[in-house]
Amino acid sequence: MLHEEVVGRIRDILLDGEIPPGARIPERELCERLEISRTPLREALKVLAAEGLVQLLPHRGSRAAKLTDKDMRDLFEVCQGLEALAGELACERISDAGIADIAAAHAAMVQHYREGDLIQYYRGNRAIHEGIVNAAGNPALSALYASVTARIRRARYVTPMTPQRWALAVKEHEAILNALERRDGAGLSHILRAHLRHKREEVLQAGFAETETSELTLKIA
Numbered sequence: 710m711l712h713e714e715v716v717g718r719i720r721d722i723l724l725d726g727e728i729p730p731g732a733r734i735p736e737r738e739l740c741e742r743l744e745i746s747r748t749p750l751r752e753a754l755k756v757l758a759a760e761g762l763v764q765l766l767p768h769r770g771s772r773a774a775k776l777t778d779k780d781m782r783d784l785f786e787v788c789q790g791l792e793a794l795a796g797e798l799a800c801e802r803i804s805d806a807g808i809a810d811i812a813a814a815h816a817a818m819v820q821h822y823r824e825g826d827l828i829q830y831y832r833g834n835r836a837i838h839e840g841i842v843n844a845a846g847n848p849a850l851s852a853l854y855a856s857v858t859a860r861i862r863r864a865r866y867v868t869p870m871t872p873q874r875w876a877l878a879v880k881e882h883e884a885i886l887n888a889l890e891r892r893d894g895a896g897l898s899h900i901l902r903a904h905l906r907h908k909r910e911e912v913l914q915a916g917f918a919e920t921e922t923s924e925l926t927l928k929i930a
Contacts, residue, residue, distance in 0.1 A: 715753040718743060723762050723773055726863045730775035731919075734763065761860055776860065781918040784861050785909035789902045791854045792838065796897035798845035800889060808890055811840045815886045822879050831866040837882065841889070841901075864912045874911060881907070 719739065722728060728735070740750055754771050757763040764774045776784070818833030842854050858865070870878065881904045888897035912918070 712749065712752065715743060715745060715749050716756050719750075719753050720757060720760075720762065720859075723757065724859060724862050726867065728773045730773050730863075732773050734771045734773065736770060760856075776864075776918045778913060778918045781861065781864070781913060782909065784857055785905055785912075787857050788854070788861065789905040791850060791857065792842065792901045792905060793898040795842040795845040795847075795850060795854065796885075796888075796901045797894035798847060798850070799841050800892040800894035800897055802846045803844040803889070803892075807840075807844050811837055811844075811889060812886060814840065815882060818882065819879060822875065827870070827875075834878075834882070835862075835866055837885070841885075841897075861912070864915075864918070865908060868908075868912050868915045870911065874907075877907070878904075 722739075734754065736747060736750055740747060743750070754763050754765065758765050758771070758774075762774055763771050765771045814833055814836050818830055818837065821827075821830040821833055842851055845851070881900065884900050885897060885904065888900055
């Protein structure tokens with residue numbers, strides 16, 4: 710297996726939550742699963758540490774990184790800016806067929822909401838956000854967005870929602886689609902920023918991040 714493949718496989722394992730944030734990286738199990746030795750595994754973990762997905766512990770192996778409250782706020786702020794810009798550009802550049810595709814994804818997502826299927830709802834939700842970013846037609850923006858959103862993907866797309874919050878999220882997505890269909894770049898930008906602010910607070914309330922105090926305690930330990 711090539712180095713890039715090893716990095717990609719482990720990255721997916723982390724982002725899919727198979728190794729929960731804060732948990733030790735099971736090196737022996739991963740070596741057996743990927744059919745590799747410890748050396749390529751540890752080289753891959755160094756790359757993922759540079760990406761912020763793994764925390765290397767001197768003489769104690771490594772663990773899946775758990776973001777602090779500040780990390781989460783900072784990353785969501787950047788994500789807000791990137792999606793807001795993508796929304797503006799998408800309204801200028803997206804084709805009618807592209808709008809139809811996002812409208813179809815929205816309709817499917819709403820059906821999952823009505824059925825109470827949160828997992829499928831989140832998959833459709835993610836497809837819509839990524840579709841808008843791709844419609845911006847800016848590879849540099851897409852690459853930066855992929856890098857930033859990877860670190861908050863699990864928290865963003867698995868957080869439980871109350872019925873009230875879920876209903877509000879669907880209404881926000883209806884407004885997102887409406888602005889896109891009208892090609893209202895400024896309006897879509899504003900809606901996306903507000904939508905992501907709400908998601909950020911939801912994620913923080915759900916406890917997906919460590920407080921600065923708990924992070925300091927872990928470092929001392």
